[in-house]
Amino acid sequence: AQSVTQLGSHVSVSEGALVLLRCNYSSSVPPYLFWYVQYPNQGLQLLLKYTSAATLVKGINGFEAEFKKSETSFHLTKPSAHMSDAAEYFCAVSRNSRGNEKLTFGTGTRLTIIP
Amino acid sequence: DAGVIQSPRHEVTEMGQEVTLRCKPISGHDYLFWYRQTMMRGLELLIYFNNNVPIDDSGMPEDRFSAKMPNASFSTLKIQPSEPRDSAVYFCASSLETGNYGYTFGSGTRLTVV
Numbered sequence: 582a583q584s585v586t587q588l589g590s591h592v593s594v595s596e597g598a599l600v601l602l603r604c605n606y607s608s609s610v611p612p613y614l615f616w617y618v619q620y621p622n623q624g625l626q627l628l629l630k631y632t633s634a635a636t637l638v639k640g641i642n643g644f645e646a647e648f649k650k651s652e653t654s655f656h657l658t659k660p661s662a663h664m665s666d667a668a669e670y671f672c673a674v675s676r677n678s679r680g681n682e683k684l685t686f687g688t689g690t691r692l693t694i695i696p
Numbered sequence: 697d698a699g700v701i702q703s704p705r706h707e708v709t710e711m712g713q714e715v716t717l718r719c720k721p722i723s724g725h726d727y728l729f730w731y732r733q734t735m736m737r738g739l740e741l742l743i744y745f746n747n748n749v750p751i752d753d754s755g756m757p758e759d760r761f762s763a764k765m766p767n768a769s770f771s772t773l774k775i776q777p778s779e780p781r782d783s784a785v786y787f788c789a790s791s792l793e794t795g796n797y798g799y800t801f802g803s804g805t806r807l808t809v810v
Contacts (some may be wrong), residue, residue: 622803622804623803623804624787624789624801624802624803624804625787625789625801626801627799630748644760645753660778671739679793679794681726681727681746683729683741683752684729684739684741685745686738686739687738688738689738689739693756
């Protein structure tokens with residue numbers, strides 16, 4: 582079975598500050614990991630994905646995440662927060678990176694940006 | 697490409713009524729997923745289809761829920777009879793197995809059962 586745990590259901594950062602959203606995974610097979618963003622009243626949009634090609638993954642909107650097997654983590658970061666980053670962020674795990682596998686999501690982290 | 701289209705966007709119904717949620721996947725995608733999002737349980741996979749055939753419906757909460765995919769361009773999720781605890785946002789997503797990952801989500805249907 583696979584699962585992800587997101588630490589912190591709410592995170593607030595000042596505009597221009599570092600964004601760090603935490604995700605730890607549990608998987609009996611090599612995991613494929615994803616971060617999604619959900620803006621109010623919208624569906625989920627893929628930010629980035631880890632598919633074993635590189636441990637540091639760059640995504641859209643300046644976000645990146647680093648896969649650390651020793652820590653079973655896949656934390657999401659952005660050097661400088663922007664007001665438009667306010668949204669809910671979901672970490673997810675799958676058994677492969679193709680489109681035929683179900684995703685298991687974390688409970689989400691709501692990011693608030695303080696002006 | 698219009699993306700994954702869900703209808704209606706919002707649905708308010710009375711307890712005991714039948715509710716039907718609709719989804720049109722992206723043309724050419726061969727997988728379709730139904731998820732439910734609630735504050736208490738987060739995002740849960742209800743059922744998914746491959747080439748219109750249900751593959752895994754273990755997430756369907758009870759017999760009141762049913763899903764169909766009569767063709768490659770249309771799927772429904774039906775709740776009968778509906779209950780207040782079914783209130784949630786229901787998302788449909790589609791994907792292409794051979795694609796470079798991954799899902800495209802619709803904007804969701806917000807269901808309120810009163």
